[in-house]
Amino acid sequence: MELIDIGANLGHESFDHDLDAVLARAAEHGVGRMVVTGASREGSHKALALARAHPGRLFATAGVHPHHAVEYTEEADAELRALHSHPEMVAVGECGLDYFRDFSPRHAQQRAFERQLQIGVDTGKPLFLHQRDAHADFMAVMRGFRDRLGPVVVHCFTDTREALFDYLDQDWHIGITGWLCDERRGEHLRELVRHIPAQRLLVETDSPYLMPRTIRPRPTHRRNEPMYLAHIVEELARDRGEAVADTAATTTANACRFFGLPEGAAPIRA
Known part of the structure; x- marks a missing residue:
């Protein structure tokens, strides 16, 4: 069984010294392909x-996270558009x-978001989206692009039942991470994931963040990595009342x- 991690921040500096070993461990745990997040x-x-x-194993996204929205200039827009001309993107x-931290002013976040949604319209590519504590404004911006966007995934879903059903009503995909395994703040997801239609469900680690807290024995470090996607899928399958192989x-x-990745398992090289 092959797993695909749709959101791994493998460009993070914590992976600079041992990325080959990280990819080998992922392969040993059935994670054949990963989408590297550009934020x-x-x-x-x-x-x-x-x-x-790493052709055929790693793919990429290109974007500017709301934390960095102030860097979204005309030059940045042209830069992203050039990046999206590459087939690996x-x-x-x-x-x-992201109104939880507000690292960039909200008006700057909204402008950068709208500019990148326009790239989605112009390229026809899927959208890899982030929303935290900004649901009403997020939906308002998205409504401005109604019927012009390709496939959408709200990645690392951690929100409420209302938000989930708003997304599902739009036929968007939902990305589930190790937040599901956090007894302090993710317990509500145990029930909510049962309502995600099978064809809208995606899985991700968001490494190096969000190490699943239910791994036993607990790792001695806090860095998450793609190998732990298998654990997330096991937890997700249990909560949905499914066989692990079916969820995978x-x-x-x-x-x-x-x-738009090739069907069939990619060669997994440990």
């Missing part, structure tokens, strides 16, 4: 470089709104369809 101008270039260095993002097969097929 800034610099990070999007690094995501592309990684995808080119399979989605626009990570982009969206469904989410892998969904990822291939969403990102």
Whole structure:
């Protein structure tokens, strides 16, 4: 069984010294392909470089996260558009709104979000989106692009039942991470994931963040990595009342369809 991690920040500096070992461990745990998240101008270039260095195993996104929205200039827009001309780039993002930390002014976040949604319209590529504590404004911006966007995934879903059903009403995909395994703040997801239609379900680690807290024995470090996607899928399958193999097969097929990846398992090299 092959798993696909749709959101791994492998360009993060914590992976610089041992990426080959990280990829080998992922392969040993059935994670054959990964989509490397581009969340800034610099990070999007690094995501592309990684995808080119590992063809068929790594793919990339290019975008500017709301934390970095102030860097979204005309030059940045042109830069992202150039990056999206490369076949390794399979989605626009990570982009969206984040009012939890407000690292960029909200008006700047909204403007950067709208500009990147327009890239999605112009390229026809899927959208890899972020939303935290900004649901009303997020939906308002998205309504401005109604019927013009390609496939959408709201990645790392952690929100409410109301938000989930708003997204599902739009036929958007939902990305589930190790937040599901956090007894302090993710317990509500245990019930909510049962309501996600099988064809809208995607899985991701968001490494190096969100180490699943239910791993036993607990790792001695806090860095998450793609190998732990298998654990997330096991937890997700249990909560949905499904066989692990079925959840794995469904989410892998969904990822291939969403990102336009080849069907069938990629060669897994440990």
